[in-house]
Amino acid sequence: MRGRIRDRAPRAEGRAMKLRLRACSLLLLCCALLVARAAIGKKIPPSAPLDLNTATAAQLAQVPGIGAATARAIVQFREKSGPFERVEDLLAIRGVSARKLEQIRPYVSVSKPGPRKPSSSRGSEILNAAIESNGPA
Known part of the structure; x- marks a missing residue:
């Protein structure tokens, strides 16, 4: 009878070890999924303004x-x-x-806006000509 118990002891230890290994693997997978989920929701700010x-x-x-x-x-x-x-x-x-x-x-x-281009409309041309003809104030 004792011989049979001794033969089963290594098998039981092997099964327990496999169960622990599976539990650790499952825990590691859950942690990886949580980290990935958190990373997806985060924005990556620009490196320069x-x-x-x-x-x-x-x-x-x-x-x-x-x-x-x-x-x-x-x-x-x-x-x-x-x-x-x-x-x-x-x-x-x-x-x-x-x-x-x-x-x-x-x-x-905010970059400094460049000088505005004058409008190409006829009204702007007339206004600019009138300003230039009067000279500086």
């Missing part, structure tokens, strides 16, 4: 604190109102509060 006057909505959406809707609103505001003169101009956009602006500020900048 984005210029509000040239950035696309997709680029702006990568900034922490700016979602897709706010990014589209920034681009639409820029197209409608002209280039941003300073970062604080974002406060004019619905959904951008002072608190959100402080969160966004490290990731955005």
Whole structure:
């Protein structure tokens, strides 16, 4: 009788070891899935500040604190109102509060807008000619 018990002891240890190994593998898999899930939801901020006057909505959406809707609103505001003169101009956009602006500020900048090109309309030409003919004031 004792011989049979001794023969089964190594088998039982082997089974227990396999169960522990499977449990550890399952635990490791669960941890990896949790880390991957957390990484998917995080935004990767830009390495250099984005210029509000040239950035696309997709680029702006990568900034922490700016979602897709706010990014589209920034681009639409820029197209409608002209280039941003300073970062604080974002406060004019619905959904951008002072608190959100402080969160966004490290990731955005505003380039100095270049001189505006004169309009090619006939009215502008007449106005420019009238100003030039009067000389400096």
